[in-house]
Amino acid sequence: xxxxxxxxxxxxxxxxxxxxxxxxxxxxxxxxxxxxxxxxxxxxxxxxxxxxxxxxxxxxxxxxxxxxxxxxxxxxxxxxxxxxxxxxxxxxxxxxxxxxxxxxxxxxxxxxxxxxxxxxxxxxxxxxxxxxxxxxxxxxxxxxxxxxxxxxxxxxxxxxxxxxxxxxxxxxxxxxxxxxxxxxxxxxxxxxxxxxxxxxxxxxxxxxxxxxxxxxxxxxxxxxxxxxxxxxxxxxxxxxxxxxxxxxxxxxxxxxxxxxxxxxxxxxxxxxxxxxxxxxxxxxxxxxxxxxxxxxxxxxxxxxxxxxxxxxxxxxxxxxxxxxxxxxxxxxxxxxxxxxxxxxxxxxxxxxxxxxxxxxxxxxxxxxxxxxxxxxxxxxxxxxxxxxxxxxxxxxxxxxxxxxxxxxxxxxxxxxxxxxxxxxxxxxxxxxxxxxxxxxxxxxxxxxxxxxxxxxxxxxxxxxxxxxxxxxxxxxxxxxxxxxxxxxxxxxxxxxxxxxxxxxxxxxxxxxxxxxxxxxxxxxxxxxxxx
Amino acid sequence: xxxxxxxxxxxxxxxxxxxxxxxxxxxxxxxxxxxxxxxxxxxxxxxxxxxxxxxxxxxxxxxxxxxxxxxxxxxxxxxxxxxxxxxxxxxxxxxxxxxxxxxxxxxxxxxxxxxxxxxxxxxxxxxxxxxxxxxxxxxxxxxxxxxxxxxxxxxxxxxxxxxxxxxxxxxxxxxxxxxxxxxxxxxxxxxxxxxxxxxxxxxxxxxxxxxxxxxxxxxxxxxxxxxxxxxxxxxxxxxxxxxxxxxxxxxxxxxxxxxxxxxxxxxxxxxxxxxxxxxxxxxxxxxxxxxxxxxxxxxxxxxxxxxxxxxxxxxxxxxxxxxxxxxxxxxxxxxxxxxxxxxxxxxxxxxxxxxxxxxxxxxxxxxxxxxxxxxxxxxxxxxxxxxxxxxxxxxxxxxxxxxxxxxxxxxxxxxx
Numbered sequence: 031x032x033x034x035x036x037x038x039x040x041x042x043x044x045x046x047x048x049x050x051x052x053x054x055x056x057x058x059x060x061x062x063x064x065x066x067x068x069x070x071x072x073x074x075x076x077x078x079x080x081x082x083x084x085x086x087x088x089x090x091x092x093x094x095x096x097x098x099x100x101x102x103x104x105x106x107x108x109x110x111x112x113x114x115x116x117x118x119x120x121x122x123x124x125x126x127x128x129x130x131x132x133x134x135x136x137x138x139x140x141x142x143x144x145x146x147x148x149x150x151x152x153x154x155x156x157x158x159x160x161x162x163x164x165x166x167x168x169x170x171x172x173x174x175x176x177x178x179x180x181x182x183x184x185x186x187x188x189x190x191x192x193x194x195x196x197x198x199x200x201x202x203x204x205x206x207x208x209x210x211x212x213x214x215x216x217x218x219x220x221x222x223x224x225x226x227x228x229x230x231x232x233x234x235x236x237x238x239x240x241x242x243x244x245x246x247x248x249x250x251x252x253x254x255x256x257x258x259x260x261x262x263x264x265x266x267x268x269x270x271x272x273x274x275x276x277x278x279x280x281x282x283x284x285x286x287x288x289x290x291x292x293x294x295x296x297x298x299x300x301x302x303x304x305x306x307x308x309x310x311x312x313x314x315x316x317x318x319x320x321x322x323x324x325x326x327x328x329x330x331x332x333x334x335x336x337x338x339x340x341x342x343x344x345x346x347x348x349x350x351x352x353x354x355x356x357x358x359x360x361x362x363x364x365x366x367x368x369x370x371x372x373x374x375x376x377x378x379x380x381x382x383x384x385x386x387x388x389x390x391x392x393x394x395x396x397x398x399x400x401x402x403x404x405x406x407x408x409x410x411x412x413x414x415x416x417x418x419x420x421x422x423x424x425x426x427x428x429x430x431x432x433x434x435x436x437x438x439x440x441x442x443x444x445x446x447x448x449x450x451x452x453x454x455x456x457x458x459x460x461x462x463x464x465x466x467x468x469x470x471x472x473x474x475x476x477x478x479x480x481x482x483x484x485x486x487x488x489x490x491x492x493x494x495x496x497x498x499x500x501x502x503x504x505x506x507x508x509x510x511x512x513x514x515x516x517x518x519x520x521x522x523x524x525x526x527x528x529x530x531x532x533x534x535x536x537x538x539x540x541x542x543x544x545x546x547x548x549x550x551x552x553x554x555x556x557x558x559x560x561x
Numbered sequence: 562x563x564x565x566x567x568x569x570x571x572x573x574x575x576x577x578x579x580x581x582x583x584x585x586x587x588x589x590x591x592x593x594x595x596x597x598x599x600x601x602x603x604x605x606x607x608x609x610x611x612x613x614x615x616x617x618x619x620x621x622x623x624x625x626x627x628x629x630x631x632x633x634x635x636x637x638x639x640x641x642x643x644x645x646x647x648x649x650x651x652x653x654x655x656x657x658x659x660x661x662x663x664x665x666x667x668x669x670x671x672x673x674x675x676x677x678x679x680x681x682x683x684x685x686x687x688x689x690x691x692x693x694x695x696x697x698x699x700x701x702x703x704x705x706x707x708x709x710x711x712x713x714x715x716x717x718x719x720x721x722x723x724x725x726x727x728x729x730x731x732x733x734x735x736x737x738x739x740x741x742x743x744x745x746x747x748x749x750x751x752x753x754x755x756x757x758x759x760x761x762x763x764x765x766x767x768x769x770x771x772x773x774x775x776x777x778x779x780x781x782x783x784x785x786x787x788x789x790x791x792x793x794x795x796x797x798x799x800x801x802x803x804x805x806x807x808x809x810x811x812x813x814x815x816x817x818x819x820x821x822x823x824x825x826x827x828x829x830x831x832x833x834x835x836x837x838x839x840x841x842x843x844x845x846x847x848x849x850x851x852x853x854x855x856x857x858x859x860x861x862x863x864x865x866x867x868x869x870x871x872x873x874x875x876x877x878x879x880x881x882x883x884x885x886x887x888x889x890x891x892x893x894x895x896x897x898x899x900x901x902x903x904x905x906x907x908x909x910x911x912x913x914x915x916x917x918x919x920x921x922x923x924x925x926x927x928x929x930x931x932x933x934x935x936x937x938x939x940x941x942x943x944x945x946x947x948x949x950x951x952x953x954x955x956x957x958x959x960x961x962x963x964x965x966x967x968x969x970x971x972x973x974x975x976x977x
Contacts, residue, residue: 144816145815145816146816146817146818147806147808147816147817147818148588148590148806148808148815148816148818149624149816149818175623207823207824207825213820213825215620215623215624215820216623217825217826218825218826218827219824219825219827221825296780296781297779297780297781299961324959324961325779327779328757328779329779329780330757330758330778330779330780331779331780332780332781332783365673366675394855396853396854396855397851397853442642442643442644444853446853446855460641460642460643462642469677470675470676470677470678471647471651471675471677471678471681472644472647473846474681475651475681475685475842477651477654477655477658477685477835478655478834478835478838484684485680485681485684485685486680486684487677487680487681488676488677488680490676490677516676516726517726522680535841535845557842559838
C-alpha cells in the first residue's frame with residue numbers, strides 16, 4: 031500500500047488526453063500550453079491558451095464580395111449552420127460581431143486549384159498568430175469545382191459548418207457528407223453533424239482542464255502519446271468461405287501519455303472490436319473479425335487507425351486474405367446445353383475440399399419442369415471456372431431429368447440443393463439450355479433513340495446449320511436490313527430503327543422464316559425507348 | 562504561434578484569386594470507374610449508401626475538364642448471366658455512352674453474357690468496348706484519345722476470345738502490343754486491367770513505360786495514388802462505390818482525387834432516366850414473376866398473426882419491417898428481384914408473395930418472414946414455429962446490404 035501511495039505521489043500529472051480525430055493544429059496548441067506548464071511558465075501558458083478555441087464563438091462576417099442578390103441566402107445558410115452547431119453542443123454560443131471576432135468568414139470570387147486534386151478549391155482556412163486578429167480566417171470561394179461553377183447556399187452552409195469544426199480543433203474526415211468531410215465539388219445536400227458535436231465538446235473540456243491547471247499553478251507533463259502498430263501489414267493466408275476469421279494486431283504506446291484511437295474499416299465484411307485507451311508503455315491487442323460467408327477469392331483491404339499521436343495521426347494497415355470457396359456446384363455440360371424434344375438428362379456435381387465434406391440432402395429443379403436424384407459420388411472432374419483440370423473429387427452427383435418441351439430458344443434452369451452444412455444449407459446454380467434456334471440476346475434493345483439507328487443480334491443454333499428465308503417486321507418503324515453467317519448455325523442480323531415512332535416505349539416483333547423443319551418461324555422481340 | 566495553413570493549405574493554394582494558367586497548358590482529366598458488379602443503384606439498403614450509376618454520372622461530369630477528359634471503365638457490368646444481368650449490362654452500356662466513356666474494358670465477366678450480348682453492348686455503348694486480349698475480333702485492340710493510347714486486358718483472355726470468336730492474347734503480350742503501338746504513335750500508354758493489385762504491380766515493374774494501370778480491387782479506392790517508378794496504379798474499388806480522377810500535366814499524372822459516391826452527389830437526370838428504363842424493363846419482363854419458387858407450407862398473413870399476438874403486432878406495425886415494400890415502391894424498385902426478396906414475405910415460395918394486389922397480407926416483412934410460414938400454426942397453436950436467432954436476420958441484414966447491422970441494437974427496436 032505504501033508503495034502504491036509513493037508511486038501515486040511521484041506519478042507525473044499529464045496534460046489532457048485528446049481524442050482521435052483532433053486536428054494536428056489543435057494538438058500543437060495544447061502542447062504549447064502544456065510545454066509552458068511543464069517549465070512552470072504559467073504566464074506563457076496563459077498567453078498560449080488565448081489561442082485555443084472558446085465556447086464564446088464571436089464571428090466576423092465579411093460578405094462584401096458576395097453579389098447583393100446572394101447575400102440574404104448566404105446569411106440564412108450561415109445562421110442555419112451556426113444554429114446546428116449550437117444545437118449539438120451547448121458549450122458553443124455563436125455571436126456575430128463587427129470586429130474582434132475569433133473566427134472570420136469572407137468570400138473571394140475564385141480560389142486556386144487544389145494542387146492535390148486539381149479541383150478549384152471552394153474553401154481555404156488560415157490560422158493567425160496575432161491576438162488582435164481572428165484566430166481563424168475562412169475564405170469561401172464564390173466559385174468551385176472544375177469546371178468552376180457558382181457556390182450556392184448549400185455549399186456556404188457546408189463550408190461554415192466545416193470552418194467552425196476546424197476552429198474547434200477537429201481534423202478533416204475522409205467521409206464526405208459530414209461536417210468535417212467537406213468537398214470542393216458542388217454538393218446538393220447540407221452535410222450532417224456526425225461525431226463533431228461531441229468531439230468539439232471534448233476539446234473545450236480539455237481547454238478548461240488546462241485553464242484549471244494554470245489557475246492552480248500546477249505543473250504538468252506534456253502529453254505525447256506515440257503509437258506503434260504491429261504488424262504494419264498482414265497476410266491472412268487461405269481461409270475457407272463461411273469461416274469466421276479472426277485476426278489481431280497490436281498497438282503499443284511508446285509515448286508518455288494515454289493513447290486514444292479510433293479504427294475505421296474500409297469494408298463492412300469485417301468488424302473491429304472496440305478497444306480501450308492505451309496507457310504509456312503498454313500495448314493493446316485489437317481484435318478484428320471477418321465473416322467470409324459472402325466472399326470468395328483474394329481480398330485486399332485496409333484498416334485505418336486514427337490516433338491522438340501528433341506525429342502520425344493516421345496509420346493504414348493493408349491486409350490480404352484468400353477465401354477458398356466452401357463448395358462447388360457445377361454442371362457437367364457446356365455453357366449452353368442444346369436440348370431436343372422429350373426428356374433430357376443433365377448431370378451436376380456438388381463437392382468440396384476433401385477435409386471439409388459437404389453432402390446434398392435434397393435437391394430440386396426450378397424454372398423448367400424436372401426432377402433430381404442424388405447419390406454419393408467419387409470421380410474425376412474438371413472445374414473450368416476455377417481453372418482446375420480433371421482430378422479426383424468426392425461429393426454428390428445430381429442427375430436432373432428435365433422436360434424441355436416448353437422451352438422456346440434459350441432458358442435458364444436453376445438447381446437448388448439442400449446441404450448438411452450449417453452456413454450453406456441451401457445452395458444454387460444455374461444452367462442455360464437451348465432448344466432450336468434462339469435470338470441472342472433474347473430481345474433486341476435499341477436503347478434510347480430519336481433518329482434512325484442500326485443494331486444487330488445473333489440468330490443461333492450452335493452446330494446445326496439452317497437458312498434464313500425471310501425477315502419481316504410487324505412495325506413500319508423497324509426493318510431487318512441483312513444477315514451474314516457468323517459460324518455454323520449462326521447469323522448476325524442487322525436491324526434498323528427507321529425513325530418516326532411515337533415517343534415512349536416501343537415494341538415490335540421481327541418474324542424470321544427459316545428452312546429448319548423443326549422451327550420454320552422464329553419471333554424476335556424488339557424494344558426501344560423513343561425520345 | 563506560427564501561421565499554419567490548414568485543410569486545403571493556403572500556402573499551396575497561394576490563398577485567393579489564383580487563376581488558370583495558359584489554356585494551352587491545361588491538364589487532362591482521366592476519370593476511372595467500373596467494377597460495377599451489378600450495383601446500378603447504391604450498394605446497400607441502409608443509409609449512407611455509396612455508389613450507383615446516377616451519382617457516378619454526376620460526379621464524372623463534375624470532375625471532367627470540358628473537352629480534355631478521358632473516361633475509363635473497367636467493365637464487370639454484372640456478376641452472373643441471368644436475364645437481369647443482361648438488362649443490367651445493357652443499362653451500363655447506355656450509361657457509359659451517356660457519360661461519354663472513352664474506353665470500356667470488355668473482360669471475362671461481361672464476355673460470359675455471350676456473343677449476342679457482346680453485339681448489343683457494343684452498340685448500346687456507342688462502340689466503346691475494347692480489348693487488347695483478343696486478336697481478330699470486332700472490338701478494337703486499343704483506343705486513342707488526346708495524348709493517350711488506352712488498352713484493356715485480362716489474364717483470362719480465353720473466355721473473352723471464345724465469345725468474340727478471336728485469338729486470345731496472353732496478358733504480357735497484350736501489354737507489349739499496347740506499348741509498341743504507343744511508341745509508334747507517340748502516345749502515353751494506359752492499361753485498364755481486369756486483374757488485382759499484385760498483377761498490376763508486376764506489370765508496372767515489368768513494363769515501366771506504362772503511365773497508368775487501372776486494376777480491380779475488393780477494397781475501397783485508396784486515398785492516394787500509388788506509383789511504381791513512373792507508373793501510376795489506381796483502382797476504384799468494388800461495386801462502383803467510388804470513382805477516381807487523375808490529372809495529366811502533359812508529362813506525368815499529378816492530381817489524384819478518389820471520390821466515394823455518397824448521397825452528397827445528386828442523381829444525374831439523364832442517367833436517372835436510363836435507370837428508370839431499366840426498372841421498367843425489369844417490371845415489363847416480369848422477372849419477379851419468373852423467379853424460381855419452391856413448394857412449401859402455406860402462409861397465414863400478418864392479420865392472422867396479430868389477431869392472437871396483439872402486443873407483438875403493435876411493435877411490428879411501428880417497425881420499418883411493416884413498411885419495407887413501401888420503401889421499394891417509393892424508389893420504383895418494387896418489381897426488382899434484386900430487392901424484393903428482403904422486403905416482402907415468402908418470395909421464394911410458391912405460396913408466398915406475388916404482388917401487393919394478390920397478397921396484401923404478405924406485402925411487407927412480416928412475422929412469417931422470420932418465423933416461417935404459419936398457416937398450420939394459426940389453425941392449431943400446437944404446431945410450433947422455429948425459434949428465431951441472429952442467423953435468421955442476417956439472411957437479409959448482410960454486411961453488404963445492412964452495413965451497420967448489430968443484432969443487439971436492431972433487436973431492441975423490434976423486441977416482442
